[in-house]
Amino acid sequence: MAMTTKSPSQPHHGVDPTGQNTESEPKMNYDTALCPVTKTAKPIPMKPIAYLHGEPRIIWEEEEVEQMIIKENLEFAVIGKFSYVWPEIQELRKLIPKHCELLGECKIGLLSNMHVLIRASYLEDYVNLLSKPSFYLIHRGGSYPMRTLKWDLMFDPEEETAxxxxxxxxxxxxxxxxxxxxxxxxxxxxxxxxxxxxxxxxxxxxxxxxxxxxxxxxxxxxxxxxxxxxxxxxxxxxxxxxxxxxxxxxxxxxxxxxxx
Missing domain, CATH: 3.30.70 (Alpha-Beta Plaits)
Structure with a gap:
Protein backbone atom coordinates (compact mmCIF):
# COMPACT_ATOMS: atom_id res chain seq x y z
CA MET A 1 0.00 0.00 0.00
CA ALA A 2 1.46 3.34 -1.04
CA MET A 3 2.16 5.93 1.63
CA THR A 4 0.72 9.43 1.64
CA THR A 5 3.54 11.88 2.10
CA LYS A 6 3.47 15.52 3.13
CA SER A 7 6.34 17.84 2.39
CA PRO A 8 7.68 19.32 5.65
CA SER A 9 8.18 23.04 5.93
CA GLN A 10 11.67 23.97 4.83
CA PRO A 11 14.03 25.79 7.20
CA HIS A 12 15.22 29.20 6.07
CA HIS A 13 18.63 30.39 4.94
CA GLY A 14 19.33 27.74 2.27
CA VAL A 15 19.19 24.57 4.35
CA ASP A 16 17.20 21.39 3.83
CA PRO A 17 15.24 19.59 6.59
CA THR A 18 18.40 17.78 7.66
CA GLY A 19 19.96 21.09 8.63
CA GLN A 20 22.59 20.83 5.91
CA ASN A 21 23.44 23.48 3.35
CA THR A 22 22.04 22.65 -0.05
CA GLU A 23 25.26 23.85 -1.68
CA SER A 24 28.49 21.87 -1.57
CA GLU A 25 30.72 22.81 1.36
CA PRO A 26 34.40 22.20 2.09
CA LYS A 27 35.16 19.45 4.58
CA MET A 28 35.45 20.87 8.11
CA ASN A 29 37.94 19.88 10.77
CA TYR A 30 37.54 20.37 14.53
CA ASP A 31 38.91 23.92 14.55
CA THR A 32 36.71 25.19 11.75
CA ALA A 33 33.67 23.48 13.28
CA LEU A 34 34.05 25.70 16.35
CA CYS A 35 34.07 28.87 14.26
CA PRO A 36 30.90 30.74 13.34
CA VAL A 37 29.70 30.07 9.81
CA THR A 38 30.17 33.24 7.77
CA LYS A 39 27.62 33.68 5.03
CA THR A 40 27.87 36.22 2.25
CA ALA A 41 24.68 38.22 2.01
CA LYS A 42 23.41 39.36 -1.35
CA PRO A 43 22.89 43.07 -2.04
CA ILE A 44 19.49 44.36 -0.96
CA PRO A 45 17.77 46.30 -3.76
CA MET A 46 16.28 49.73 -3.26
CA LYS A 47 12.50 49.84 -2.90
CA PRO A 48 10.04 52.45 -4.10
CA ILE A 49 7.88 53.98 -1.40
CA ALA A 50 4.20 53.29 -1.99
CA TYR A 51 1.27 54.90 -0.22
CA LEU A 52 -1.59 53.18 1.57
CA HIS A 53 -4.49 55.49 2.37
CA GLY A 54 -2.12 58.41 2.07
CA GLU A 55 0.55 56.95 4.38
CA PRO A 56 3.98 55.70 3.21
CA ARG A 57 4.51 51.95 2.93
CA ILE A 58 7.44 49.67 2.01
CA ILE A 59 7.14 45.92 1.35
CA TRP A 60 10.23 43.69 1.17
CA GLU A 61 10.32 40.15 -0.20
CA GLU A 62 11.03 37.30 2.24
CA GLU A 63 14.36 36.53 0.55
CA GLU A 64 15.41 40.18 0.94
CA VAL A 65 14.58 40.14 4.65
CA GLU A 66 16.61 36.94 5.07
CA GLN A 67 19.61 38.77 3.59
CA MET A 68 19.08 41.57 6.13
CA ILE A 69 19.08 38.97 8.92
CA ILE A 70 22.43 37.64 7.71
CA LYS A 71 23.93 41.14 7.40
CA GLU A 72 22.81 42.07 10.92
CA ASN A 73 24.01 38.80 12.53
CA LEU A 74 20.50 37.82 13.61
CA GLU A 75 20.44 34.19 12.47
CA PHE A 76 21.02 32.97 16.05
CA ALA A 77 19.36 35.89 17.86
CA VAL A 78 17.65 35.33 21.21
CA ILE A 79 15.59 37.63 23.42
CA GLY A 80 16.48 37.83 27.11
CA LYS A 81 13.49 38.95 29.19
CA PHE A 82 13.64 40.27 32.76
CA SER A 83 10.64 40.72 35.04
CA TYR A 84 11.36 43.58 37.41
CA VAL A 85 14.95 44.72 37.78
CA TRP A 86 18.18 43.84 36.03
CA PRO A 87 21.84 44.89 36.04
CA GLU A 88 23.18 47.65 33.78
CA ILE A 89 23.75 46.65 30.17
CA GLN A 90 27.53 46.86 30.62
CA GLU A 91 27.27 44.24 33.37
CA LEU A 92 24.87 42.07 31.35
CA ARG A 93 27.45 41.85 28.56
CA LYS A 94 29.72 40.09 31.07
CA LEU A 95 27.13 38.14 33.05
CA ILE A 96 25.13 36.56 30.23
CA PRO A 97 28.05 34.81 28.46
CA LYS A 98 29.32 33.58 31.84
CA HIS A 99 26.10 32.32 33.44
CA CYS A 100 24.64 31.01 30.18
CA GLU A 101 27.94 29.25 29.39
CA LEU A 102 28.19 30.59 25.85
CA LEU A 103 30.98 29.12 23.74
CA GLY A 104 31.24 31.80 21.09
CA GLU A 105 31.23 35.56 20.91
CA CYS A 106 27.93 37.37 21.21
CA LYS A 107 26.66 40.92 20.99
CA ILE A 108 24.21 42.07 23.65
CA GLY A 109 22.15 45.24 23.59
CA LEU A 110 19.05 46.70 25.21
CA LEU A 111 16.09 46.11 22.88
CA SER A 112 13.27 47.58 24.96
CA ASN A 113 12.23 47.85 28.57
CA MET A 114 12.92 44.46 30.22
CA HIS A 115 14.29 42.95 26.98
CA VAL A 116 17.85 42.49 25.70
CA LEU A 117 18.85 41.16 22.29
CA ILE A 118 21.54 38.46 22.34
CA ARG A 119 23.18 37.87 18.95
CA ALA A 120 24.87 34.50 19.36
CA SER A 121 27.42 33.38 16.78
CA TYR A 122 27.12 29.60 17.30
CA LEU A 123 24.11 27.39 16.63
CA GLU A 124 24.99 25.46 19.79
CA ASP A 125 24.74 28.63 21.89
CA TYR A 126 21.42 29.50 20.27
CA VAL A 127 20.01 26.06 21.08
CA ASN A 128 21.32 26.09 24.65
CA LEU A 129 19.93 29.56 25.33
CA LEU A 130 16.46 28.45 24.28
CA SER A 131 16.60 25.05 25.98
CA LYS A 132 16.20 26.27 29.57
CA PRO A 133 13.10 27.96 31.00
CA SER A 134 15.26 30.61 32.67
CA PHE A 135 18.79 31.57 33.67
CA TYR A 136 19.77 33.18 36.97
CA LEU A 137 22.38 35.92 36.73
CA ILE A 138 24.23 36.40 40.02
CA HIS A 139 25.52 39.94 40.53
CA ARG A 140 26.56 41.79 43.69
CA GLY A 141 24.66 39.47 45.99
CA GLY A 142 21.49 39.53 43.90
CA SER A 143 19.95 36.93 41.61
CA TYR A 144 18.28 38.16 38.42
CA PRO A 145 16.09 35.64 36.56
CA MET A 146 16.21 35.94 32.77
CA ARG A 147 13.86 34.04 30.48
CA THR A 148 14.92 33.41 26.91
CA LEU A 149 12.72 33.53 23.82
CA LYS A 150 13.36 33.19 20.12
CA TRP A 151 13.81 36.56 18.45
CA ASP A 152 11.08 37.37 15.95
CA LEU A 153 11.55 39.82 13.10
CA MET A 154 8.28 41.56 14.06
CA PHE A 155 9.19 41.59 17.75
CA ASP A 156 6.56 43.18 19.99
CA PRO A 157 7.56 43.75 23.65
CA GLU A 158 3.93 43.25 24.66
CA GLU A 159 3.72 39.78 23.10
CA GLU A 160 5.89 36.69 23.52
CA THR A 161 6.70 34.54 20.53
CA ALA A 162 4.80 31.28 20.07
Whole structure:
Protein backbone atom coordinates (compact mmCIF):
# COMPACT_ATOMS: atom_id res chain seq x y z
CA MET A 1 0.00 0.00 0.00
CA ALA A 2 1.46 3.34 -1.04
CA MET A 3 2.16 5.93 1.63
CA THR A 4 0.72 9.43 1.64
CA THR A 5 3.54 11.88 2.10
CA LYS A 6 3.47 15.52 3.13
CA SER A 7 6.34 17.84 2.39
CA PRO A 8 7.68 19.32 5.65
CA SER A 9 8.18 23.04 5.93
CA GLN A 10 11.67 23.97 4.83
CA PRO A 11 14.03 25.79 7.20
CA HIS A 12 15.22 29.20 6.07
CA HIS A 13 18.63 30.39 4.94
CA GLY A 14 19.33 27.74 2.27
CA VAL A 15 19.19 24.57 4.35
CA ASP A 16 17.20 21.39 3.83
CA PRO A 17 15.24 19.59 6.59
CA THR A 18 18.40 17.78 7.66
CA GLY A 19 19.96 21.09 8.63
CA GLN A 20 22.59 20.83 5.91
CA ASN A 21 23.44 23.48 3.35
CA THR A 22 22.04 22.65 -0.05
CA GLU A 23 25.26 23.85 -1.68
CA SER A 24 28.49 21.87 -1.57
CA GLU A 25 30.72 22.81 1.36
CA PRO A 26 34.40 22.20 2.09
CA LYS A 27 35.16 19.45 4.58
CA MET A 28 35.45 20.87 8.11
CA ASN A 29 37.94 19.88 10.77
CA TYR A 30 37.54 20.37 14.53
CA ASP A 31 38.91 23.92 14.55
CA THR A 32 36.71 25.19 11.75
CA ALA A 33 33.67 23.48 13.28
CA LEU A 34 34.05 25.70 16.35
CA CYS A 35 34.07 28.87 14.26
CA PRO A 36 30.90 30.74 13.34
CA VAL A 37 29.70 30.07 9.81
CA THR A 38 30.17 33.24 7.77
CA LYS A 39 27.62 33.68 5.03
CA THR A 40 27.87 36.22 2.25
CA ALA A 41 24.68 38.22 2.01
CA LYS A 42 23.41 39.36 -1.35
CA PRO A 43 22.89 43.07 -2.04
CA ILE A 44 19.49 44.36 -0.96
CA PRO A 45 17.77 46.30 -3.76
CA MET A 46 16.28 49.73 -3.26
CA LYS A 47 12.50 49.84 -2.90
CA PRO A 48 10.04 52.45 -4.10
CA ILE A 49 7.88 53.98 -1.40
CA ALA A 50 4.20 53.29 -1.99
CA TYR A 51 1.27 54.90 -0.22
CA LEU A 52 -1.59 53.18 1.57
CA HIS A 53 -4.49 55.49 2.37
CA GLY A 54 -2.12 58.41 2.07
CA GLU A 55 0.55 56.95 4.38
CA PRO A 56 3.98 55.70 3.21
CA ARG A 57 4.51 51.95 2.93
CA ILE A 58 7.44 49.67 2.01
CA ILE A 59 7.14 45.92 1.35
CA TRP A 60 10.23 43.69 1.17
CA GLU A 61 10.32 40.15 -0.20
CA GLU A 62 11.03 37.30 2.24
CA GLU A 63 14.36 36.53 0.55
CA GLU A 64 15.41 40.18 0.94
CA VAL A 65 14.58 40.14 4.65
CA GLU A 66 16.61 36.94 5.07
CA GLN A 67 19.61 38.77 3.59
CA MET A 68 19.08 41.57 6.13
CA ILE A 69 19.08 38.97 8.92
CA ILE A 70 22.43 37.64 7.71
CA LYS A 71 23.93 41.14 7.40
CA GLU A 72 22.81 42.07 10.92
CA ASN A 73 24.01 38.80 12.53
CA LEU A 74 20.50 37.82 13.61
CA GLU A 75 20.44 34.19 12.47
CA PHE A 76 21.02 32.97 16.05
CA ALA A 77 19.36 35.89 17.86
CA VAL A 78 17.65 35.33 21.21
CA ILE A 79 15.59 37.63 23.42
CA GLY A 80 16.48 37.83 27.11
CA LYS A 81 13.49 38.95 29.19
CA PHE A 82 13.64 40.27 32.76
CA SER A 83 10.64 40.72 35.04
CA TYR A 84 11.36 43.58 37.41
CA VAL A 85 14.95 44.72 37.78
CA TRP A 86 18.18 43.84 36.03
CA PRO A 87 21.84 44.89 36.04
CA GLU A 88 23.18 47.65 33.78
CA ILE A 89 23.75 46.65 30.17
CA GLN A 90 27.53 46.86 30.62
CA GLU A 91 27.27 44.24 33.37
CA LEU A 92 24.87 42.07 31.35
CA ARG A 93 27.45 41.85 28.56
CA LYS A 94 29.72 40.09 31.07
CA LEU A 95 27.13 38.14 33.05
CA ILE A 96 25.13 36.56 30.23
CA PRO A 97 28.05 34.81 28.46
CA LYS A 98 29.32 33.58 31.84
CA HIS A 99 26.10 32.32 33.44
CA CYS A 100 24.64 31.01 30.18
CA GLU A 101 27.94 29.25 29.39
CA LEU A 102 28.19 30.59 25.85
CA LEU A 103 30.98 29.12 23.74
CA GLY A 104 31.24 31.80 21.09
CA GLU A 105 31.23 35.56 20.91
CA CYS A 106 27.93 37.37 21.21
CA LYS A 107 26.66 40.92 20.99
CA ILE A 108 24.21 42.07 23.65
CA GLY A 109 22.15 45.24 23.59
CA LEU A 110 19.05 46.70 25.21
CA LEU A 111 16.09 46.11 22.88
CA SER A 112 13.27 47.58 24.96
CA ASN A 113 12.23 47.85 28.57
CA MET A 114 12.92 44.46 30.22
CA HIS A 115 14.29 42.95 26.98
CA VAL A 116 17.85 42.49 25.70
CA LEU A 117 18.85 41.16 22.29
CA ILE A 118 21.54 38.46 22.34
CA ARG A 119 23.18 37.87 18.95
CA ALA A 120 24.87 34.50 19.36
CA SER A 121 27.42 33.38 16.78
CA TYR A 122 27.12 29.60 17.30
CA LEU A 123 24.11 27.39 16.63
CA GLU A 124 24.99 25.46 19.79
CA ASP A 125 24.74 28.63 21.89
CA TYR A 126 21.42 29.50 20.27
CA VAL A 127 20.01 26.06 21.08
CA ASN A 128 21.32 26.09 24.65
CA LEU A 129 19.93 29.56 25.33
CA LEU A 130 16.46 28.45 24.28
CA SER A 131 16.60 25.05 25.98
CA LYS A 132 16.20 26.27 29.57
CA PRO A 133 13.10 27.96 31.00
CA SER A 134 15.26 30.61 32.67
CA PHE A 135 18.79 31.57 33.67
CA TYR A 136 19.77 33.18 36.97
CA LEU A 137 22.38 35.92 36.73
CA ILE A 138 24.23 36.40 40.02
CA HIS A 139 25.52 39.94 40.53
CA ARG A 140 26.56 41.79 43.69
CA GLY A 141 24.66 39.47 45.99
CA GLY A 142 21.49 39.53 43.90
CA SER A 143 19.95 36.93 41.61
CA TYR A 144 18.28 38.16 38.42
CA PRO A 145 16.09 35.64 36.56
CA MET A 146 16.21 35.94 32.77
CA ARG A 147 13.86 34.04 30.48
CA THR A 148 14.92 33.41 26.91
CA LEU A 149 12.72 33.53 23.82
CA LYS A 150 13.36 33.19 20.12
CA TRP A 151 13.81 36.56 18.45
CA ASP A 152 11.08 37.37 15.95
CA LEU A 153 11.55 39.82 13.10
CA MET A 154 8.28 41.56 14.06
CA PHE A 155 9.19 41.59 17.75
CA ASP A 156 6.56 43.18 19.99
CA PRO A 157 7.56 43.75 23.65
CA GLU A 158 3.93 43.25 24.66
CA GLU A 159 3.72 39.78 23.10
CA GLU A 160 5.89 36.69 23.52
CA THR A 161 6.70 34.54 20.53
CA ALA A 162 4.80 31.28 20.07
CA UNK A 163 8.01 29.54 18.97
CA UNK A 164 9.79 27.26 21.45
CA UNK A 165 12.35 24.45 21.53
CA UNK A 166 11.33 20.98 22.74
CA UNK A 167 12.73 17.47 22.77
CA UNK A 168 10.83 14.84 20.79
CA UNK A 169 11.56 11.12 20.60
CA UNK A 170 10.74 8.29 18.24
CA UNK A 171 10.54 4.97 20.12
CA UNK A 172 10.85 1.89 17.91
CA UNK A 173 12.26 3.86 14.99
CA UNK A 174 14.54 1.40 13.16
CA UNK A 175 18.17 2.37 13.94
CA UNK A 176 19.08 2.64 10.26
CA UNK A 177 16.95 5.81 10.26
CA UNK A 178 19.06 7.33 13.06
CA UNK A 179 21.44 8.76 10.45
CA UNK A 180 21.17 12.55 10.67
CA UNK A 181 19.67 13.07 7.23
CA UNK A 182 16.89 10.56 7.94
CA UNK A 183 16.05 11.39 11.55
CA UNK A 184 16.04 15.14 10.78
CA UNK A 185 13.59 14.53 7.95
CA UNK A 186 11.36 12.51 10.29
CA UNK A 187 11.56 15.27 12.93
CA UNK A 188 10.71 17.92 10.32
CA UNK A 189 7.14 16.60 10.46
CA UNK A 190 6.95 18.34 13.85
CA UNK A 191 9.11 21.43 13.40
CA UNK A 192 12.61 22.59 12.53
CA UNK A 193 15.17 19.99 13.73
CA UNK A 194 18.22 21.44 15.47
CA UNK A 195 20.24 18.60 17.03
CA UNK A 196 20.08 15.01 18.25
CA UNK A 197 20.98 13.95 21.77
CA UNK A 198 24.29 12.27 22.58
CA UNK A 199 22.86 8.76 22.79
CA UNK A 200 21.43 9.08 19.29
CA UNK A 201 24.63 10.62 17.99
CA UNK A 202 26.88 8.04 19.67
CA UNK A 203 24.70 5.05 18.65
CA UNK A 204 24.30 3.86 22.26
CA UNK A 205 20.48 3.73 22.47
CA UNK A 206 19.07 1.89 19.43
CA UNK A 207 15.59 1.71 20.98
CA UNK A 208 14.77 5.39 20.52
CA UNK A 209 15.94 8.45 18.56
CA UNK A 210 15.71 11.84 20.28
CA UNK A 211 15.78 15.20 18.51
CA UNK A 212 15.60 18.80 19.69
CA UNK A 213 13.12 20.69 17.51
CA UNK A 214 11.97 24.28 17.12
CA UNK A 215 8.16 24.23 17.14
CA UNK A 216 5.18 26.54 16.77
CA UNK A 217 3.13 26.25 19.97
CA UNK A 218 -0.03 27.30 18.11
CA UNK A 219 -0.07 24.32 15.77
CA UNK A 220 -1.39 20.83 16.45
CA UNK A 221 1.42 18.31 16.89
CA UNK A 222 1.26 14.94 15.09
CA UNK A 223 1.11 11.87 17.33
CA UNK A 224 2.76 9.48 14.89
CA UNK A 225 4.50 9.29 11.53
CA UNK A 226 4.59 6.60 8.87
CA UNK A 227 8.03 5.60 7.56
CA UNK A 228 8.71 3.05 4.90
CA UNK A 229 11.00 1.45 2.37
CA UNK A 230 10.20 1.04 -1.32
CA UNK A 231 11.80 -2.12 -2.69
CA UNK A 232 13.04 -2.46 -6.25
CA UNK A 233 9.95 -4.52 -6.98
CA UNK A 234 7.81 -1.51 -6.06
CA UNK A 235 6.54 -3.09 -2.83
CA UNK A 236 6.49 -0.72 0.15
CA UNK A 237 7.28 -1.95 3.66
CA UNK A 238 6.01 0.61 6.16
CA UNK A 239 5.71 1.16 9.88
CA UNK A 240 3.94 3.65 12.12
CA UNK A 241 6.26 5.36 14.60
CA UNK A 242 4.90 7.05 17.70
CA UNK A 243 6.09 10.60 18.42
CA UNK A 244 6.64 11.40 22.10
CA UNK A 245 7.05 14.94 23.39
CA UNK A 246 8.97 16.11 26.43
CA UNK A 247 7.58 19.12 28.27
CA UNK A 248 5.92 21.47 25.76
CA UNK A 249 5.20 24.93 27.17
CA UNK A 250 1.65 26.23 26.98
CA UNK A 251 0.84 29.42 25.11
CA UNK A 252 -1.98 31.77 26.10
CA UNK A 253 -3.51 33.28 22.96
CA UNK A 254 -5.25 35.95 25.04
CA UNK A 255 -2.30 37.31 27.02
CA UNK A 256 0.28 36.28 24.36
CA UNK A 257 2.62 34.71 26.92
CA UNK A 258 4.39 31.35 27.07
CA UNK A 259 3.57 29.46 30.24
CA UNK A 260 4.85 26.47 32.16
Missing amino acids: TAIVWISFPSLPPNFFVKEAVFLVAAAVGKPLQVDLATKNQTRPSCARVKVEVDLLREFPKRINVGLRKQSGEIIEKWIQIKYDHVPKYCTNCKIQGA
